[in-house]
Amino acid sequence: MTLAIRFADIEAARERLRGVAHRTPVLTSRSADARTGARLFFKCENLQRTGAFKFRGAYNALAQFSPEQRARGVVAFSSGNHAQAIALAAQLLGIPATIVMPQDAPPIKIEATRGYGAEIVFYDRYREDREAIGRALAAERGLTLIPPFDHPHVMAGQGTAAAELFEDVGALDALVVCVGGGGLISGCAVAAKHLAPGCRVIGVEPEAGNDVQLSLAAGRIVHIDVPATIADGAQTQHAGQLTFPVIQALVAEIVTVPDAALVRAMRFFAERMKLVVEPTGALAAAAVFERLSLAGRRVGVIVSGGNLDCARYAQLLSSASP
């Protein structure tokens, strides 16, 4: 089966993102290494523009719009990091953006998205279907819909994070990546396959939302109910038609972590590494700290995002047991 993206797509994405996306730093931590016995390299996508890796995929997709697509505009539905990523990428490229968001989205996210110049269309998450609204807007106004993960340009853009990491630190024994819909891990796995063929790519899902783990076991895409987890970026109900085959082909295993481990990892990031990391962004690190045995290995850890409300963050930091 032909996979949706090849390494050449990631290389092309890197050219498009050059000077636009931040080349995020790779940080190391003596205390994290001491704790695991591994040599860990944290790729800090929480320090990416808009606070998450999502900007890479969004910009890579929008930069490939035809002149007509650019003139008409883009639409996306998301209450999270994809919305802000699309809004900023559109602003930078001079493309009108419409974002479909729930009425009760956090005010800080609404403001940020508006701050990037996007038009926001609200919907009632209990009564309306955001996908249907997005598709209707696309049809009525001739907008191009960019989904959050299941799109080759999005996947290739996300893969640039891993490509930069390998370029900075050389070959790795393992690369640990959070899994929502699979956009990030599929892009990263294609990069790893090419740049460090011996590297095991390991996915991490929240315990309550292990649909990709179930899907790999079943050999087909399994759908689950919206999982109850604080990792809101991984509350997807199923992997994508394009991302899942890449995961099947290139990801070595999927492990899961409970929410309490995410809070402990967030606290570690704050105390020892001085980084604000959102729950989803802490998935990979939590697995490295509490689930995986990686002593003696060189391991890449993608810190995927840092967007959360200050009050919520304060609450999670306070609730963590030491």
Place this chain on the structure above:
Amino acid sequence: MTLAIRFADIEAARERLRGVAHRTPVLTSRSADARTGARLFFKCENLQRTGAFKFRGAYNALAQFSPEQRARGVVAFSSGNHAQAIALAAQLLGIPATIVMPQDAPPIKIEATRGYGAEIVFYDRYREDREAIGRALAAERGLTLIPPFDHPHVMAGQGTAAAELFEDVGALDALVVCVGGGGLISGCAVAAKHLAPGCRVIGVEPEAGNDVQLSLAAGRIVHIDVPATIADGAQTQHAGQLTFPVIQALVAEIVTVPDAALVRAMRFFAERMKLVVEPTGALAAAAVFERLSLAGRRVGVIVSGGNLDCARYAQLLSSASP
């Protein structure tokens, strides 16, 4: 008058720190730029080893010990970032370290210092004089006392932060630096004088602890009572005999900010830049956001540290008004 350090001392410090200190990232923020009209470059010393710039000066000082000094050991008194910096630098160089700390220092700081292998000598901060204890230990055991700021090797080490910043981003119109005892700003000012002679070096003190501002006005070192401020790294009562002449000669002005501005800046760092910054570490940014007019300028901002207890951090984030 001859200043305590020259640029050559900073260059020598850079050689000693190469491969030992982190070359900390310089981050930019679209929203910070939009807010100020300036182009801001944040030098993230909160991401330095031990979570603060202090490691630079500590290591630079200890690396210059004679074989006899190394064998006998180092002593320092500090409840803060200098203690951890000395402890780690000593561990890396195989030098025994003794740290004089108050009995009621935060457990996390005691643990971190012990984790670096230092011996801790406790004192009662209400009844005993830590300087006297430090000096007595130095005399009895033949230890070398390294003060937190008023030492040429410490000052030169701290100056490497500014040297790296200029190397990364080129000339700047202004460099904004927090001021406690003056170790960081004096080193940075010497670096700026040499690498970017047109750059205005601006110091920032907490409103309640403006001893250096008063000292510049008086033309001599003014002593104040321990200031009541959340910026515990700037609770110094007076500048140093070595740092003050450098500040007089090379610093353009000192401005002050109230504690509430520090909390707002910390919240900005968390929400928009995903960085954990301690109150002292937010001094320079708070001045840039709320006190200085820097529109159109290229400005360096030293983010000096990120060490604070999670519970305290959560409390400060929650208390901030939006």
